[in-house]
Amino acid sequence: MSILFCQVSMARTNPTSIRHMVVFKLKHPAGSAEEQKFLNAIMKLDEIPGVENFELMKQISKKNKFDFGLTMEFANQHAYDQYNNHPDHVAFVQNLWGKEVADFLEIDFELPGK
């Protein structure tokens, strides 16, 4: 019991937070109403519990094929897992992401504990 307590205590005092990032390209034409509708739907992911420092940005480098980027941070892996499994996120991926995104790349960074 004492060893288990020690491990939990360490995890609480020095958690590893995570910056989750996705760069993506939509099937919709740039500037279209469909594009704006999709971006509005993405913005609602910010409301899922555990999401911090949400940012949706234009990707402007000519050195890759993506048009947008999304970043968000989680206090720890548990919060990240809860987001992934949240019904709103699952529904978004099934109903919108899977149908309207032409290509994407996921990137996750380990951040110092907060």
Place this chain on the structure above:
Amino acid sequence: MSILFCQVSMARTNPTSIRHMVVFKLKHPAGSAEEQKFLNAIMKLDEIPGVENFELMKQISKKNKFDFGLTMEFANQHAYDQYNNHPDHVAFVQNLWGKEVADFLEIDFELPGK
């Protein structure tokens, strides 16, 4: 003259800042002295004028092939160009980046003006 002044004035009051990002994989084995030496050299890029919010992070997603990520921000395209052309950056790319990096992807985000 008055039109030129107006344009300069607008650029100053509403600049578009840029978050420059590179994800990369080194030729060196993970945890090696060569890896650490390269990461130490990267950290010095933070000293180049115009670089803001410099971050060097471990990339931990299994969904891409990269091991590290570097982000930095510039107040505007001019500051970004100055960084790219700075002798320390040019020397770093020629002497280290080109020789020790196995693969990389550059991503640039447009941020709201500061």
